[in-house]
Amino acid sequence: xxxxxxxxxxxxxETAWPELxxxxxxxxxxxxxGYGIGQSFDMNHAISRTSSCPPxxxxxxxxxxxxxxxxxxxxxFDLRHxxxxxxxxxxxxxxxxxxxxxxxxxxxxxxxxxxxxxxxSVAVLSxxxxxxxxxxxxxxxxxxxxxxxxxxxxxxxxxxxFRAARGGYAPSEVIPAIVVTAPVExxxxxxxxxxxxxxxxxxxxxxxxxxxxxxxQNSKVVAEDDSKRIKANEExxxxxxxxxxxxxxxxxxxxxxxxxxxxxxxxSDVQKPDYIHVRARRGxxxxxxxxxxxxxxxxxxxxxxxxxxxVPGCNKxxxxxxxxxxxxxxxxxxxxxxxxxxxKLATVNPRLDFNIDxxxxxxxxxxxxxxxxxxxxxxPELANHPPYVHFNPIQQVVSGCGVEMGINSSEMAxxxxxxxxxxxxxxxxxxxxxxxxxxxxxxxxTWDVELQSLYNVAFTGSIEASGLKMxx
Amino acid sequence: xxxxxxxxxxxxxxxxxxxxxxxFSKKNMSILERKKTIKxxxxxxxxSARNGTTRWSRALISNASKDGSDNRLVQQILGPDxxxxxxxxxxxxxxxxxxxxxxxIVKRSHxxxxxxxxxxxxxxxxxxxxxxxxxxxxKRTQVLKTLIPGGEFMDEICLIEETLDYITxxxxxxxxxxxxxxxxxxxx
Numbered sequence: 001x002x003x004x005x006x007x008x009x010x011x012x013x014e015t016a017w018p019e020l021x022x023x024x025x026x027x028x029x030x031x032x033x034g035y036g037i038g039q040s041f042d043m044n045h046a047i048s049r050t051s052s053c054p055p056x057x058x059x060x061x062x063x064x065x066x067x068x069x070x071x072x073x074x075x076x077f078d079l080r081h082x083x084x085x086x087x088x089x090x091x092x093x094x095x096x097x098x099x100x101x102x103x104x105x106x107x108x109x110x111x112x113x114x115x116x117x118x119x120x121s122v123a124v125l126s127x128x129x130x131x132x133x134x135x136x137x138x139x140x141x142x143x144x145x146x147x148x149x150x151x152x153x154x155x156x157x158x159x160x161x162f163r164a165a166r167g168g169y170a171p172s173e174v175i176p177a178i179v180v181t182a183p184v185e186x187x188x189x190x191x192x193x194x195x196x197x198x199x200x201x202x203x204x205x206x207x208x209x210x211x212x213x214x215x216x217q218n219s220k221v222v223a224e225d226d227s228k229r230i231k232a233n234e235e236x237x238x239x240x241x242x243x244x245x246x247x248x249x250x251x252x253x254x255x256x257x258x259x260x261x262x263x264x265x266x267x268s269d270v271q272k273p274d275y276i277h278v279r280a281r282r283g284x285x286x287x288x289x290x291x292x293x294x295x296x297x298x299x300x301x302x303x304x305x306x307x308x309x310x311v312p313g314c315n316k317x318x319x320x321x322x323x324x325x326x327x328x329x330x331x332x333x334x335x336x337x338x339x340x341x342x343x344k345l346a347t348v349n350p351r352l353d354f355n356i357d358x359x360x361x362x363x364x365x366x367x368x369x370x371x372x373x374x375x376x377x378x379x380p381e382l383a384n385h386p387p388y389v390h391f392n393p394i395q396q397v398v399s400g401c402g403v404e405m406g407i408n409s410s411e412m413a414x415x416x417x418x419x420x421x422x423x424x425x426x427x428x429x430x431x432x433x434x435x436x437x438x439x440x441x442x443x444x445x446t447w448d449v450e451l452q453s454l455y456n457v458a459f460t461g462s463i464e465a466s467g468l469k470m471x472x
Numbered sequence: 473x474x475x476x477x478x479x480x481x482x483x484x485x486x487x488x489x490x491x492x493x494x495x496f497s498k499k500n501m502s503i504l505e506r507k508k509t510i511k512x513x514x515x516x517x518x519x520s521a522r523n524g525t526t527r528w529s530r531a532l533i534s535n536a537s538k539d540g541s542d543n544r545l546v547q548q549i550l551g552p553d554x555x556x557x558x559x560x561x562x563x564x565x566x567x568x569x570x571x572x573x574x575x576x577i578v579k580r581s582h583x584x585x586x587x588x589x590x591x592x593x594x595x596x597x598x599x600x601x602x603x604x605x606x607x608x609x610x611k612r613t614q615v616l617k618t619l620i621p622g623g624e625f626m627d628e629i630c631l632i633e634e635t636l637d638y639i640t641x642x643x644x645x646x647x648x649x650x651x652x653x654x655x656x657x658x659x660x
Binding site: 289293296299300303304306307310311319320321324325327328330331332334335337338339341342343344345346347348349 | 510633
């Protein structure tokens with residue numbers, strides 16, 4: 001049990017720890033937040049305060065206080081903490097930012113409001129009901145709200161700040177585990193597989209309270225499970241937005257008992273401002289700018305990790321400058337390749353009509369109902385060409401897109417079928433598929449279907465199967 | 473690239489239709505003109521495949537629409553899509569506004585950092601190495617901003633996100649163009 005653990009001063013912490021026993025709950029080593037909760041705290045206060053801290057800190061603080069006057073409360077608190085790390089992080093007030101700039105585009109940090117649960121935006125895992133056990137307990141508590149804390153509350157603009165619009169992905173409504181009281185809007189972004197690892201790392205970073213390792217492990221496990229569940233629930237796009245938020249909120253630690261008490265008083269009024277929970281790490285500057293910078297830095301590092309996966313050869317490089325260098329080289333090489341290929345295409349055909357053959361061949365599979373604008377030009381050219389000439393570019397294009405597969409065998413098979421005199425049905429089906437909308441050549445519906453399936457299959461990478469089918 | 477199949481198809485379709493529209497306008501283009509047309513149509517097709525959801529795509533289209541010579545080409549390529557010009561104008565205004573705001577914020581943060589640096593006394597070696605690395609990073613982000621279309625007006629976070637998207641789009645573009653080129657070469 002937690003209470004039986006010796007209270008060892010954390011080596012990474014400041015010397016404020018030893019004086020924890022002497023000082024009231026007020027400071028707990030966090031200097032600047034001097035809200036005046038005096039020595040006369042009741043257990044409610046303790047729990048509310050401890051709930052605002054990570055489990056380790058909370059229990060440590062409680063344990064250090066007065067020889068555990070109420071093990072019962074702590075036990076229940078322990079259970080609750082085990083149930084949801086997210087709820088803890090959510091419950092904990094953050095803030096402590098002052099001087100927010102109204103025209104600042106960066107996210108604002110504000111007091112966490114535990115009570116507010118606008119729609120589904122409250123984090124907490126797949127089961128939001130886990131958040132509910134908190135509210136009745138803490139709603140009943142009364143605490144003195146520090147007037148200074150009110151000052152620091154800032155409003156966060158919608159999470160559109162974080163969103164970078166991406167190509168046409170469906171928005172999602174699921175919320176991440178930790179944080180984000182803000183109603184997260186759907187962001188069309190590709191799903192990134194980093195939410196899970198981020199959450200586990202974020203929880204792991206709470207380890208400056210090393211004395212409660214088991215608690216952290218529990219919470220870490222919980223967080224990982226939660227992240228898995230969240231990932232299962234999420235659609236694309238949500239994780240990107242919420243991931244950074246969860247990361248930030250669980251990382252930064254700050255003393256917030258006053259915030260918690262303020263939240264308790266505010267449980268009743270359900271406002272809907274967008275907040276990001278940020279907690280400054282112990283022993284670090286806690287003004288708004290440093291917090292904002294830290295958040296920004298972590299966001300950037302997260303995104304750099306994605307770039308690492310995308311850009312080949314970036315795995316060994318760890319520094320930001322080196323990775324940026326690789327990214328620059330890669331983008332430049334891709335752009336140069338585009339230029340080179342466009343020049344190559346320009347040399348191939350003098351009239352920009354190279355695409356005609358390929359156009360029809362490839363237009364078949366995406367949508368058979370496309371009506372080509374230049375119907376008139378096509379028939380004479382295509383009718384004159386022998387069928388295998390049509391077929392080869394199609395084959396080439398298709399095979400080019402699926403380079404990894406063993407194309408040669410299917411190529412040979414197809415060429416054989418075409419060159420043989422019996423290959424007239426092949427040619428005919430090819431023409432019919434090309435001129436689906438036209439009344440040029442004898443139709444054969446079955447061949448259309450087969451060609452479509454051929455290209456669908458080929459584009460998905462299994463050319464051999466289609467080649468075999470062709471031989472039939 | 474199996475996961476990008478739909479994107480490839482979309483890009484290819486738009487590109488080829490754009491090229492068809494271009495080919496009717498002019499006959500007997502020089503090789504450089506052809507190359508430019510091909511590249512331009514490919515870029516525009518790639519950008520329009522994003523449907524204005526990414527900043528780089530909007531910036532690319534608006535940049536192409538700015539020049540007088542390319543403008544009608546772009547209009548031809550884009551065809552009946554009438555929403556893109558509106559998007560372009562809004563992004564221009566929004567971009568300039570955001571640029572000015574960003575500059576103000578950057579200036580303010582620099583001042584604060586300078587003030588704080590005076591108070592904090594760091595070890596000289598540490599300061600030198602960190603400043604060097606920061607300088608490097610800053611230089612490289614500048615270069616990256618020139619590479620990504622519309623990158624000068626983005627902050628670092630957006631820049632990296634746009635880079636991610638831009639890289640995937642470029643990859644798709646290169647794959648499709650390469651296959652088309654190989655098909656054409658094998659044919660002739």
